Amino acid sequence: MPLLRGGPARALLCPLTVLAFLTGAVNAAGSVAAPAGASPQGDFYQYPSRTTLERSSPGHLLASEPMTVSTRLQSVSSRAMRIMYRSVGLHGEPIAVTGFLLVPRGAAPRGGWPVISWGHGATGVGPACAPSRHANLYPSSDQYAETDMIEHLVQDGYAVVGADYPGLGFPDTVENFPQTDLESRSVIDAVLAARQASTQLGRQWFAVGHSQGGPPVLRVGEAAARWAPGLRFLGTVALAPPSHFAAVMDEMGAARPPVNVGLAVLGSYIAVGAHLTHRASSTRTSWHRNSPRRSLWRRSSAPTNSTST
Numbered sequence: 001m002p003l004l005r006g007g008p009a010r011a012l013l014c015p016l017t018v019l020a021f022l023t024g025a026v027n028a029a030g031s032v033a034a035p036a037g038a039s040p041q042g043d044f045y046q047y048p049s050r051t052t053l054e055r056s057s058p059g060h061l062l063a064s065e066p067m068t069v070s071t072r073l074q075s076v077s078s079r080a081m082r083i084m085y086r087s088v089g090l091h092g093e094p095i096a097v098t099g100f101l102l103v104p105r106g107a108a109p110r111g112g113w114p115v116i117s118w119g120h121g122a123t124g125v126g127p128a129c130a131p132s133r134h135a136n137l138y139p140s141s142d143q144y145a146e147t148d149m150i151e152h153l154v155q156d157g158y159a160v161v162g163a164d165y166p167g168l169g170f171p172d173t174v175e176n177f178p179q180t181d182l183e184s185r186s187v188i189d190a191v192l193a194a195r196q197a198s199t200q201l202g203r204q205w206f207a208v209g210h211s212q213g214g215p216p217v218l219r220v221g222e223a224a225a226r227w228a229p230g231l232r233f234l235g236t237v238a239l240a241p242p243s244h245f246a247a248v249m250d251e252m253g254a255a256r257p258p259v260n261v262g263l264a265v266l267g268s269y270i271a272v273g274a275h276l277t278h279r280a281s282s283t284r285t286s287w288h289r290n291s292p293r294r295s296l297w298r299r300s301s302a303p304t305n306s307t308s309t
Contacts, residue, residue: 044082045098045127047170053094056086058185059192059228067100070136070147076155079103082132085193087166087186090179097186098169100132101161101194102154103201109157112202114234115194116153117187117220118162119213121146122265125177130169131162146210153208159201161194163187177212184219188227207236214241 044065056062063084073080081101089095104113123129123139131137138144153160163186167175176182187207195201207224209217217236224233249271252263 044084045170048084048096053086053096056094058086058088059189060086061193061196062086062096064197067132068135069102072151073102073136073147073154076105076151077102078105079198081197083161083190083193083197085189087189089166090176090182095166096170097163097166097189098130098132099161099163099190099193100137101159101197102150103159103198104154104157108200108202111204113157113159113200115191115201115205116158116160117191117205117207117217118150118160119183119187119207119209119217120162120165121211121213122177123168125167125175127169127171127173129175130164132164132169137162149210159194159198161190163190180215180219183213183216184223185227187216187220188224191231192228203230204232204234206234208239209237209241210239211242214238215243
C-alpha cells in the first residue's frame with residue numbers, strides 16, 4: 001500500500017502539527033504553534049484583504065520578496081524569491097497562496113527559461129510547514145531529497161516555482177489535505193504568478209510532484225490547457241504519489257500497538273483534511289452563501305494574466 005515516502009524521520013518533523021491538531025492544540029481560528037527552526041519573514045505572510053482578492057484574477061501576483069536559500073540552491077540560482085498570488089478555494093472563493101521561485105543562472109534561452117511547477121511532498125499542516133519559509137524548502141535543517149531534486153532541475157536550466165498549497169504559510173491557517181483540486185489549482189496559478197515575478201520565464205512549462213504533490217500534478221495534466229491557455233503545457237511527472245486512502249483508514253482503525261509511524265502520520269493527515277472539509281461545508285461564509293457552489297475548474301472567461309506576452 002503506497003504511503004507517504006521518506007521514512008519516520010521525515011514523517012515526524014513538521015507533521016507533529018498534525019497530531020497537535022487532532023489532540024486539540026489548535027485554537028478556534030485553526031492556528032498551530034510554529035515548530036522549532038521556523039524563521040520569521042516579517043510581514044510577508046500577512047493575508048491580503050478580501051477586497052484585494054476579489055479584484056484580482058487567478059494567478060495574479062500579489063507580492064514578492066527576495067528569499068534566502070541554502071548554499072546549494074543559491075549556487076545554481078540567479079534569483080530566489082517568495083511569491084504570493086491569487087488562487088481559488090475549495091468552494092470557488094478567491095484565496096491567497098504563497099510559494100517560492102528559483103531562476104537559473106546565466107542567460108535565458110530564446111523564449112525564456114522553461115518552467116517546472118513543483119508539487120512538494122508532505123511537510124505538515126501548520127503555518128510554519130510551508131516550504132517557502134525555509135532556506136532548504138523543507139522544515140528541517142538537514143538536506144532533504146526534494147531539495148536535491150530541485151537543485152538539479154534549476155542547474156539543468158529550469159526555473160522552478162513551488163506552491164506552498166492553500167493553508168500553508170499564513171498565520172491561523174491549516175492545510176486541507178488531501179484536496180487534489182485545491183492543490184492542483186495552486187500549482188497552475190503559481191506558473192502564472194511566477195511569470196509576473198520574473199520576465200525571464202517562458203511559456204513552456206511542466207508539472208512535477210513528489211509524494212503528496214503527485215496527485216495534484218496528475219490533476220494538472222487534465223486541466224492545464226483549460227485554465228492557463230496562454231501557456232504551453234508540456235507534461236507532468238508524478239513521483240511516488242500516495243493512494244488508497246480509504247484502505248489506509250481501514251488499516252489504521254484495525255491497527256494495534258506498535259503502529260507503523262508512516263501509517264499513523266498519513267492517517268492523521270487524512271483525518272485533518274476530512275475535518276476541515278466538513279467544517280468548511282458546515283460553516284459557509286457570506287461569500288459562499290451569496291455565490292453558487294461551483295467546480296474549482298469552472299470559469300466564465302480566461303484569467304486576464306494568462307495570455308502570452
